[in-house]
Amino acid sequence: MSTTRWLDESEQRVWRAYLESTQRLFDRLERELDDYSDLPLPEYEILVRLSEAPGSELRMSEIAAMLVHSRSRLTHTVTRMEARGLVTRRACPSDRRGVLCAITDVGQAALVEASPVHVTGVREHVFDQLDDEEVAVLGRVMTKLGAHLREAPTPAVRRAAS
Amino acid sequence: MSTTRWLDESEQRVWRAYLESTQRLFDRLERELDDYSDLPLPEYEILVRLSEAPGSELRMSEIAAMLVHSRSRLTHTVTRMEARGLVTRRACPSDRRGVLCAITDVGQAALVEASPVHVTGVREHVFDQLDDEEVAVLGRVMTKLGAHLREAPTPAVRRAAS
């Protein structure tokens, strides 16, 4: 019912800066990563999570949840990765619906090669550009947004315009 | 030559919060938009820019630059949009290489229907979650990152790991 609360000019500047910079940033990181290594960013992120996991393996749905990917997307990506020998899959013993995905030695090697490229990019393009206060507030902001989005899942009905 | 400057734990938390929240945010906005209107987010953004432009039309490459899309991507998207009657294209009189893209009445109508949905989402999921200082710093942060990325275009060579 209530009328739309539009963005004022300054809010609009903030929002568009967010859109544009984020777009540029991910573009850049993606390009750097597969120019100087041969791992697309999404595969890189999967390998990072696996390498940090106890036993170097995770359930498919855990990975999907961490990276905020759909299960379907993850299956497709992991299928490609398995074909390249970066990961393996095996049935989960405790839950027979589940699948455990593990990083292989080849995957580890690819990760070791790629991570300096990626981390250097993140440092140069993000942290080197900001002072400590800005980093702190950025962290707080993103943490808040994440918490909100996690707990307020898709509303069943949204009263749009009218 | 220099050894990689890794992220410390707190930097990593900030970086991952940025990744996760941004992913969730765009996911959500996209879903809301094409649940409650029938315009994908990229098409919505194109229509917004066109509607703000003098004469309601822009060069293809201007749109691409504003939205940080490749020219090719834009061509494909606009081709779909033109097929649906949302925009039209015509040759640019001053530069015969160019193409001018204009929003149609149908496009305007779609935009008017979609914008309350989108703007409400942005307000709820972003601005309502933050106080004034946080919004101000977020703006400054994103402006800085954008400026850096715009002026430091893909380095010809990057010394990676080793």
Place this chain on the structure above:
DNA sequence: ACAACCTGATTGAGGTTTCAACTATTCCGG
């Protein structure tokens, strides 16, 4: 005025992601 180069835009092929449908397993209420 010409060659070499750059810019604007499109095309089609190939790769990735989404979407809906489907199977299998587990969880839960009665």
Place this chain on the structure above:
DNA sequence: CCGGAATAGTTGAAACCTCAATCAGGTTGT
């Protein structure tokens, strides 16, 4: 302990994006 609902994962087709190649038109230097 049964039946319905939720969860885990996969599949294939369609939608979308990327990449490299191509074409046409402008720009520059000599």
